[in-house]
Structure formats: structure tokens, C-alpha cells
Amino acid sequence: MNDPLRTQCDRFGVGLGLGTDWRFFKIPFDKMRQRAYGRPSPNPVPDDRILGLEFGLSGRDWDFWVDEIAFYRDAG
Secondary structure, eight states, X not given: OXXXXXXXXXXXXXXXXXXXXXXXXXXXXXXXXXXXXXXXXXXXXXXXXXXXXXXXXXXXXXXXXXXXXXXXXXXX
């Protein structure tokens, strides 16, 4: 049997706290970390490619809006 915890890399990500008011989030790639499951990446930070985008919520049912997702590159 193919165990995904042994064969798939742990994805890089970041946790955010949500509230009831609109907030702006700017998330630099170098702030993303792995969650310590699955096969670790040989690199401590993600490279400069985006292969997917995922929103995960746990607990009860949630209703939230995502508006104007943009990707940026710092000038310096």
C-alpha cells in the first residue's frame, strides 16, 4: 500500500488567524514552513514556484470570503 506520509512531501504553508473584520495578509515565501508530517523537503524554505493554493479550516462549519488574491515580488 502506498503511504502518503512516506511518499509525499509535506507542503509549505502558513497559519493565519481569521476574525470578523476584513484584513490584508501579505505572506512572504520565506515565512512558510512545513508542518512536520510526510517526507521533509531538502530545502528549508519553498522555492519560487507556486504549484497550488489551498485553504484549510478545521473545527465547525465556516463561512468566509476570499477577495483579490494577488502574488507579488519584492523589489529588493
